Amino acid sequence: MFPGERDIDRAVAELQEGLPERLRPLARVAYDYRWCWAADGPAVFAAIDPERWVRTGGNPRRLLTETHRATLGRAAGDARFVDRVARLADELAADRARPWLGGVASPDRPIAFCCAEFGVHASLPIYSGGLGILAGDILKEASDLALPMVGVGLLYRTGYFHQRIDVSGLQHEYWLDADPDRLPCVRVSDVAGRPLTVEVPINDETVTAQVWRVDVGRVPLYLLDTDLSANSAVGRWVTSRLYESNRTIRLAQYAVLGVGGVRALRALGIEPAVYHVNEGHAALGVFELLAQARAAGGAGYDAAWQRVREQVVFTTHTPVPAGNETYSRDEVLAALGRIADLAGDREQFLAAGRIDPANTGQPSGMSALAVRASRRINAVSRRHAEVARAMWQPLFPGRALDEVPITHVTNGVHAPTWLRGPMRELLDRYLGEGWLGRADDPATWERVNDIPAAGLWAARCAARAELVDMIVQRSTAHRLSRGDPMDYAEAARTGFDPGRLTIGFARRLATYKRLHLLALLPERAFALLGGERPIQFIFAGKAHPADADAKEIVRQLFALKRAPSVAGRVAFLEDYDMAIAGQLVAGCDVWVNLPRPPLEASGTSGMKSCLNGGLQLSVLDGWWAEAWDGSNGWAINGDVDGDHQAQDYRDANTLFDLLQHEVIPLFHERDADGVPQRWVAMMRRSLQTNGPRFCATRMVREYAGRIYPNGAMQQP
Numbered sequence: 001m002f003p004g005e006r007d008i009d010r011a012v013a014e015l016q017e018g019l020p021e022r023l024r025p026l027a028r029v030a031y032d033y034r035w036c037w038a039a040d041g042p043a044v045f046a047a048i049d050p051e052r053w054v055r056t057g058g059n060p061r062r063l064l065t066e067t068h069r070a071t072l073g074r075a076a077g078d079a080r081f082v083d084r085v086a087r088l089a090d091e092l093a094a095d096r097a098r099p100w101l102g103g104v105a106s107p108d109r110p111i112a113f114c115c116a117e118f119g120v121h122a123s124l125p126i127y128s129g130g131l132g133i134l135a136g137d138i139l140k141e142a143s144d145l146a147l148p149m150v151g152v153g154l155l156y157r158t159g160y161f162h163q164r165i166d167v168s169g170l171q172h173e174y175w176l177d178a179d180p181d182r183l184p185c186v187r188v189s190d191v192a193g194r195p196l197t198v199e200v201p202i203n204d205e206t207v208t209a210q211v212w213r214v215d216v217g218r219v220p221l222y223l224l225d226t227d228l229s230a231n232s233a234v235g236r237w238v239t240s241r242l243y244e245s246n247r248t249i250r251l252a253q254y255a256v257l258g259v260g261g262v263r264a265l266r267a268l269g270i271e272p273a274v275y276h277v278n279e280g281h282a283a284l285g286v287f288e289l290l291a292q293a294r295a296a297g298g299a300g301y302d303a304a305w306q307r308v309r310e311q312v313v314f315t316t317h318t319p320v321p322a323g324n325e326t327y328s329r330d331e332v333l334a335a336l337g338r339i340a341d342l343a344g345d346r347e348q349f350l351a352a353g354r355i356d357p358a359n360t361g362q363p364s365g366m367s368a369l370a371v372r373a374s375r376r377i378n379a380v381s382r383r384h385a386e387v388a389r390a391m392w393q394p395l396f397p398g399r400a401l402d403e404v405p406i407t408h409v410t411n412g413v414h415a416p417t418w419l420r421g422p423m424r425e426l427l428d429r430y431l432g433e434g435w436l437g438r439a440d441d442p443a444t445w446e447r448v449n450d451i452p453a454a455g456l457w458a459a460r461c462a463a464r465a466e467l468v469d470m471i472v473q474r475s476t477a478h479r480l481s482r483g484d485p486m487d488y489a490e491a492a493r494t495g496f497d498p499g500r501l502t503i504g505f506a507r508r509l510a511t512y513k514r515l516h517l518l519a520l521l522p523e524r525a526f527a528l529l530g531g532e533r534p535i536q537f538i539f540a541g542k543a544h545p546a547d548a549d550a551k552e553i554v555r556q557l558f559a560l561k562r563a564p565s566v567a568g569r570v571a572f573l574e575d576y577d578m579a580i581a582g583q584l585v586a587g588c589d590v591w592v593n594l595p596r597p598p599l600e601a602s603g604t605s606g607m608k609s610c611l612n613g614g615l616q617l618s619v620l621d622g623w624w625a626e627a628w629d630g631s632n633g634w635a636i637n638g639d640v641d642g643d644h645q646a647q648d649y650r651d652a653n654t655l656f657d658l659l660q661h662e663v664i665p666l667f668h669e670r671d672a673d674g675v676p677q678r679w680v681a682m683m684r685r686s687l688q689t690n691g692p693r694f695c696a697t698r699m700v701r702e703y704a705g706r707i708y709p710n711g712a713m714q715q716p
């Protein structure tokens with residue numbers, strides 16, 4: 001039982017009071033995100049009041065408090081529905097009752113997984129993209145494997161921004177208040193029943209943070225929040241926004257997450273077996289650990305530092321030096337000077353974050369600190385590890401490149417979260433009882449051979465039709481709300497076709513993702529969109545508010561919207577989030593990723609698409625460089641090229657060549673029953689080769705087996 005359990009019990013009891021007797025089991029279900037990956041979980045909540053479910057963004061606490069009593073009464077009067085509720089509640093209770101996995105961690109000494117963002121569900125807006133969703137998938141998989149883990153993060157009051165595109169193609173940002181009193185989370189209280197708080201010295205203020213708990217299956221996620229009247233207006237703002245552009249506020253966030261996170265765990269009485277620092281944002285926690293080690297043992301600086309290293313492991317996600325932000329001496333000391341004092345010495349504090357500790361002119365950063373403070377370091381794909389070893393070699397003077405101790409654990413995705421609708425039903429039926437627990441075993445996926453081609457194809461078509469339905473609804477509304485001409489809005493309503501080859505490109509829009517390649521050769525794009533066998537393209541993604549280049553790419557794409565073949569064949573879905581991602585990866589036939597190599601650390605959206613029977617057409621970078629085998633999708637050369645413009649034109653041409661000469665013909669090569677046999681064969685290959693390797697089961701087992709256990713620093 002993890003701290004905060006009593007607070008959860010109280011919140012559940014309060015929610016139950018407003019529910020009809022026979023729906024009361026749903027109150028506990030609502031306070032544990034485990035429902036969102038139970039086969040019947042989302043459908044049970046949706047069945048109560050489908051429209052309200054959508055309006056609450058899939059937030060079960062809001063659904064159960066805001067639904068009209070008469071509607072709740074109707075659901076409680078439906079014996080079959082009440083039966084489903086009972087079965088769901090029983091399933092989740094049984095899941096909680098399983099024994100914990102033995103090994104390096106135990107419920108008394110769990111893994112503490114620390115990250116700046118967590119993508120658990122669209123209704124909990126504390127994530128922006130790949131990093132957060134990976135973190136959420138790790139918590140969910142730890143729960144499934146019964147690996148004792150707690151999460152540590154921040155509760156951003158207004159989360160990440162929402163996106164709107166105006167009629168000229170410009171991105172606008174707005175922020176919405178997340179209101180924790182309506183989220184399925186509870187404020188953790190201390191033994192006296194008062195809100196538990198910790199203090200963090202930032203600038204010249206002592207900022208107080210309270211702690212919220214959100215349950216992700218068996219893993220409690222503790223979130224710090226400084227929006228308290230005890231703090232100054234600046235102190236309250238610290239945990240307001242995810243990836244805030246203001247550098248001082250960013251440093252303050254790192255202090256709350258790192259130092260505040262370690263202090264919160266201690267105040268909660270949790271003594272982690274391992275601190276997993278996932279990306280550098282939480283690295284300042286090592287100074288609190290250092291202070292604790294020195295206070296406990298009276299150890300000197302070096303001995304205490306060694307003790308800290310035994311407890312910390314680090315995962316790096318950023319293959320570009322620029323992505324690893326650094327801060328000047330003045331910036332660091334102004335914001336974090338009193339945290340530096342925890343280290344005992346401000347010069348040592350600054351030095352720990354430099355590439356060359358002795359060079360006092362160098363800025364300091366969280367990534368270098370995390371590398372230095374960890375006994376194990378991993379990158380997130382094989383290729384990324386090579387890049388990371390070269391990048392961090394200067395931190396290991398005297399070591400050859402292949403001796404730099406950075407290994408890799410390639411990312412994976414949580415299958416029951418990302419596998420949707422008809423495809424999930426099919427795999428549940430054919431892969432055997434409990435297959436998700438064996439998802440990392442290639443033998444599990446051999447049974448994909450038993451699924452008839454017509455069945456696989458029917459599931460693909462059903463998922464695509466669902467997606468097209470969503471695109472029609474959303475795109476029409478987007479165009480009308482932007483003030484686009486009526487014929488253009490009408491084209492969204494009538495132009496998209498559930499039978500047409502559907503290609504997806506959706507992710508955070510950083511320039512290295514090269515969305516602009518799709519608009520680089522407009523004539524070739526128009527020819528495919530409007531050809532004899534037309535295709536349709538679906539885009540989505542947000543550019544960071546401060547990334548003017550990425551916003552400009554979106555604007556250039558929108559400049560093509562009035563071309564004749566575009567209006568009913570190309571859609572840009574605003575405000576990309578986990579809900580939209582889930583529908584896109586389930587519905588698209590082909591998933592495209594065009595990073596500039598070697599800048600894609602891993603990429604995970606393609607893995608989600610694979611699980612749903614989508615085929616990849618991507619640059620051989622990140623995960624795809626180790627996944628592609630010539631028969632399970634399509635590849636674009638992944639070599640590094642210093643001439644970016646030449647590379648862009650070459651890759652754009654390759655993309656259109658593959659679409660024109662391979663992808664489109666294969667999609668239309670049908671047998672007498674209308675089934676594209678060779679396409680379906682490729683789907684099988686993709687499922688069988690990628691399913692076992694890029695699921696979170698394989699990933700978290702690797703962390704538990706290779707990264708978390710203590711021992712000598714391992715060689716790559």
Ligand SMILES: *Cc1c(COP(=O)(O)O)cnc(C)c1O
Nearest residue numbers: 129130507577578581603604605
């Ligand atoms: C999976 C996912 C991502 C990550 O996509 P990449 O392929 O890693 O770029 C980003 N955003 C959302 C909403 C996702 O679901």
